[in-house]
Amino acid sequence: MERGTTMEALKGAAVSAAIKEQVQNRLAELDGYIPTLAIIRVGEKPDDISYEKGAMKKMASFGLNVQSYTFPEDISDALFKEEFAKINADKAIDGILMLRPLPKHICEKDIEKMIDPAKDLDGISPENIAKVFAGDSTGFAPCTAEAVIEVLKAYNIPMQGKRVTVVGRSMVVGKPLSMLFVKENATVTICHTRTADLKAECSRAEILVAAAGRARMLDSAYAGKDAVVIDVGINVDENGRLCGDVDYESLEGIASMATPVPGGVGAVTTAVLAKHLVQAAARARG
Known part of the structure; x- marks a missing residue:
């Protein structure tokens, strides 16, 4: 997809539709x-x-x-x-x-x-986690972590050799996602609450992923020029509205692309879950 001068919204619906097509093809093989x-x-x-x-x-x-x-x-x-x-x-x-x-x-x-x-579709078992860390694609990665990679691939955003910063170190997103980026030959920095000068670390990233679980924690001061910003957070703000870990509006004119919340990574996460389900069924049926 071509980039304009304004920030492009990386919407999950198109990515989900592409995964749906893969799932339908896989389903057809299950007789x-x-x-x-x-x-x-x-x-x-x-x-x-x-x-x-x-x-x-x-x-x-x-x-x-x-x-x-x-x-x-x-x-x-x-x-x-x-x-x-x-x-x-x-x-x-x-x-x-x-x-x-x-x-x-x-x-x-x-x-x-x-x-x-x-049957562990969301990658919580020690065996699947070990496979993700070993770069073994026969294991199921956590769906949200895999959804981030799916979004980047769907929008033809290269990861190889890129500086990627992941804010968050949970076993649900931060750590497994970092391993998936390494598998794509990216150079990964993992940040967290104890990171010294978080703004500096984030602003160096070509791909910045927010997975800290704090509403609008990152704004334009954390994003480097033309960075791709992926927001994994799902929070409810003081007005009861859904928002991410990133102040999306503030990125305009700084980031080249960013995922909105809602309508970004979340829409892809459940599509990845469906993909994993069909993979599990296909393997179980030989």
């Missing part, structure tokens, strides 16, 4: 078999419910099945593990998405070890 996703939610957190609704809608639009499993916030650790083990072992379930974080009294680390790596 009429429709894969099933299990979404597991504990409690009634509004952002979990919102993500679940979005994922269910996306799966339906891609022609895939979804089973939703909801458990009360106060379910015991032992009972939740018992229920999780049943879903995990169910042959009719091709892939699992567990909404996190789980309530504090449930040991999330145990669940990460329990989940069948072949």
Whole structure:
């Protein structure tokens, strides 16, 4: 896509549509078999419910099945593990998405070890994480991290040899995404709350990724001239509106391209989930 003088919005809808086409082609190879996703939610957190609704809608639009499993916030650790083990072992379930974080009294680390790596579509199992860090593409990377790479590829933004700065070091986005960038031969800097002179580190980046989870934390002072800015954050501002980790409007005239929130990376994340589901089903069926 050609670049104009004004900042180009990297919208997720077009990327999602391209992934949908890949998914449809993969589905055609399954001889009429429709894969099933299990979404597991504990409690009634509004952002979990919102993500679940979005994922269910996306799966339906891609022609895939979804089973939703909801458990009360106060379910015991032992009972939740018992229920999780049943879903995990169910042959009719091709892939699992567990909404996190789980309530504090449930040991999330145990669940990460329990989940069948072949069904672990969001890359939470030690085996899939190890594969991502080893550059082994047979493992499932966390969907949001992979969505960032999908956006850059869809807009023909080169990563090889580029200076990439990732703000955030979580195992959900920051760390696995950094490894995916390394696989694309980028030169990666990981920043976090203890980084000295964050502005200087960010403004050196040719591709800047905000994944810190703080509303409008980064503005134009953090972006270098003509940088590509990818905003992974989903926050609610003081007016109750959805916003990212980046002050998007302030980037105009500085960044060459940026993802809006909403309508950017989030739209691609659930498409990647659908892609992983069909991959899991295809592998399970040989």
